[in-house]
Amino acid sequence: MKSFLIKTIMAALAASVFFVATPEQAKAEIIEQERSLYQNVYMVEEYGMHCMRFRKKNKNDLSQSCVFLDAPEIFVFDYYKQAMGVTFFVQDPKEILIIGLGGGVLANTFGELYPEAHITSVEIDPVVAKMAKKYFSYDDSKPNFETHIRDGRVFVKRALKDDKRYDLILLDAFNSDYIPEHMMTKEYLEEVKSLAKDDGIIMANTFSTSDLFHHESATYAEVFGPMYQINFKDKKTNRVIVVSKKPLPGKRELLKKANQMKGVLQIYGVDTLALFDAINDEVNWDTEARVLTDQYSPANLLK
Numbered sequence: 001m002k003s004f005l006i007k008t009i010m011a012a013l014a015a016s017v018f019f020v021a022t023p024e025q026a027k028a029e030i031i032e033q034e035r036s037l038y039q040n041v042y043m044v045e046e047y048g049m050h051c052m053r054f055r056k057k058n059k060n061d062l063s064q065s066c067v068f069l070d071a072p073e074i075f076v077f078d079y080y081k082q083a084m085g086v087t088f089f090v091q092d093p094k095e096i097l098i099i100g101l102g103g104g105v106l107a108n109t110f111g112e113l114y115p116e117a118h119i120t121s122v123e124i125d126p127v128v129a130k131m132a133k134k135y136f137s138y139d140d141s142k143p144n145f146e147t148h149i150r151d152g153r154v155f156v157k158r159a160l161k162d163d164k165r166y167d168l169i170l171l172d173a174f175n176s177d178y179i180p181e182h183m184m185t186k187e188y189l190e191e192v193k194s195l196a197k198d199d200g201i202i203m204a205n206t207f208s209t210s211d212l213f214h215h216e217s218a219t220y221a222e223v224f225g226p227m228y229q230i231n232f233k234d235k236k237t238n239r240v241i242v243v244s245k246k247p248l249p250g251k252r253e254l255l256k257k258a259n260q261m262k263g264v265l266q267i268y269g270v271d272t273l274a275l276f277d278a279i280n281d282e283v284n285w286d287t288e289a290r291v292l293t294d295q296y297s298p299a300n301l302l303k
Helices: 002-017 078-088 105-113 126-135 152-161 186-195 213-224 251-260 262-266 272-277 298-302
Strands: 029-035 040-046 049-055 062-068 095-099 118-123 145-149 166-171 196-207 228-230 238-244
Touching: 029 126, 040 126, 049 126, 062 126, 078 105, 078 166, 078 196, 078 238, 078 251, 078 262, 078 272, 095 105, 095 152, 105 118, 105 166, 118 126, 126 145, 152 186, 166 186, 186 196, 186 213, 196 213, 213 238, 251 262, 251 272, 262 272
Parallel strands: 095 118, 095 166, 118 145, 166 196
Antiparallel strands: 029 040, 040 049, 049 062, 196 238, 228 238
16 A cells, blocks of 8 residues: 555656656656657657656657656546546447557557457557557557558548447547647537447546646537536646537546446556546636637647
């Protein structure tokens, strides 16, 4: 028990310290780096962790994925824990789609939680997938895992043509700046919505501090209607959005599921009651904010 508490505290400290840093600031040892078509991807070892980072000129380095070397099951970042809130909404999903592989932490975790599920991961950058396999134990040779090196939106369009449908869709695509702009628009979210089964659940990892917060929220509300957000009250960075084609369950039902998942998620350092408390359906954005579209992109707003 003592060991578990120590590792959980380490995870909390890491989540607050390592979200944005440079190797010089954290004195991290770069153990491998490779320039891809999209960014410079490098792995660092620091404070008992392996972290994957992206670098662009004149930009701070964003840690995309981290894992403890001596406790890989314990989540480093809060957003991993927030993402586990989606388990309160699903019942034994058989087809799971993850857009944005990163280090493969979510793919690995959902593979453990739902061993009978078929998990499809989509990643545009082959270097990222390579690092995930080498440093994060991501193994797509498993019969229920598959990886597509492709732009996420292109994959969604092709999957629709192939009549694919998913029980759970996780939107977790990030570059060195933020979510790619063509994967934030109303048109894209409508495509994703069509890719979900009638009772399917869609989860999106976003930032609560983004300059696009109001526009992004208005866009999700336009496509899906009522939605839940998952925010830890003492954290002001990541937020997770949960939406569906059908009405989402009420808080009483979610609390029941949180209690059911307590023992399962504890091994990852997740407090399910704290996670339940982080789930809210508050409309905390400007409902008059302009919806993001393919013609009105985030790039227009940030100029």
